[in-house]
Amino acid sequence: MLMGKSVIVTGAGGGIGRDIALAMAREGAKVVVNDIGASVAGEGQDAGPAQAVVNEIKALGGEAVANTDSVSDQAGAARIVSTAVEAFGRVDVVINNAGILRDRFFHKMSAEEWDSVIKVHLYGTFYVSRAVAPHFKEQESGAFVHMTSTSGLVGNFGQANYSAAKLGITALSKSIALDMNKFNVRSNCIAPFAWSRMIGSIPTETPAEQARVDRMKQMTPAKIAPLAVCLASDAAADVNGQVFAVRNNEIFLMSQPRPIRSVQRSEGWTPQSVAAHALPALKASFFALDRSGDVFSWDPV
Incomplete structure (x- = not known):
């Protein structure tokens, strides 16, 4: 599905990124495997993980090069793209997967x-x-395929930084889709459910949190790759500005914010009439303080 295409996968030294890079190569893509080789918290740097994935791709008969620049540095990001152009002559796909976690309750962050x-x-x-x-x-x-998260789309404890970033990515993706659609450029998001080093760092201080993490261990990073490959291919030429989630063998199309109910007063509103009429009228449609695990509450299939 990707024969001859040049693909950049950031954060591809392990976990979801590694499986996506390998899947892209199996479908004929030439891959830039980007990873700084840092810990989940972003500490340290090691070229080994990226090169190891390159070696795996070459063992499959594919083409790949390693890159260890940090996406968090503008010049480094430019070098990631230059690596693809210099190695393969062009760039066709970018998978924005790189990430770190620094989980902390908001009042302590x-x-x-x-x-x-x-x-x-x-x-x-x-x-x-x-x-x-x-x-x-x-x-x-x-x-473009960007990794978002239900921590941002729905919510989660102890991840204000991560949630804000991930929800921001969905808005960025939509803006890219709108601005670059006229150039036949597509931008979509995937919210992946998969066991990884990052998930492994989520606090498990209560039995409920531990049970949630145990369920997530069943969901391997390889489950994310098929959707990412398809979205990168010409088979998804008419898919743009969408947000998907992958949970084991399930693929979801996620909603995007839209008005769900309104109230109107021809004479306008006062603080008192808002309290007396607007909020009570809208209250039936309020959203609960759900977390991702509350919304995706059934065991993965």
Whole structure:
């Protein structure tokens, strides 16, 4: 499905990114495997993980090169794109997968924990996407697949930084889809449910949290790859600006915010009439303080 296409996969040294990179190669893509080789918290740097995935792809008979630049650095993001152009002559697909976690309850979260996660996820997605945009525009084709999360789409405890970044990515993806649709460039999101090092760092301080993590261990990163490959291919030429989720063998199309109910007063509103009429009228449609695990409450199939 991807024969001859040049694909960048960020954060591809392990977990979801690795399985996506391998799946892309199996479908004929030439792959830039980007990973700085850091810990889940973003500490340390090691070229080994990226090169190991490159070696796996070459063992399959595919073409791949390693890159260890950080997506959180604008110049580094530009070098990731340059690596693809220099190695393969062009770029056709970008999978924005790189990420870190610094989980902390909001009232305890430091500015550094906020900044570091926003920088890798949201800034990183922007930097890499912006660096490749001129190439996509010039060739009048290209596909983005960005990793979002139900932590942002629905909510979760202890992940204000991660949730904000991931919901920001969905809005960024929609803006890219709107702005670049005229150049035949597509931008979609996947919210993956998969066991990974990042999931493994989620706090499990209660039996309910432990049970949720145990369920997630059943969902391997390889389950995400088929949708990512399809969205990157010409078979998904008419799919743009969408948000999907993958949970084991289930694929979901996620909703996007739209008005669900309204109230109107021809004479306008006062604080008192809002309290007396508007809020009570709308209350039946209020959303509960759900977390991702509350919405996806059934065991994966």
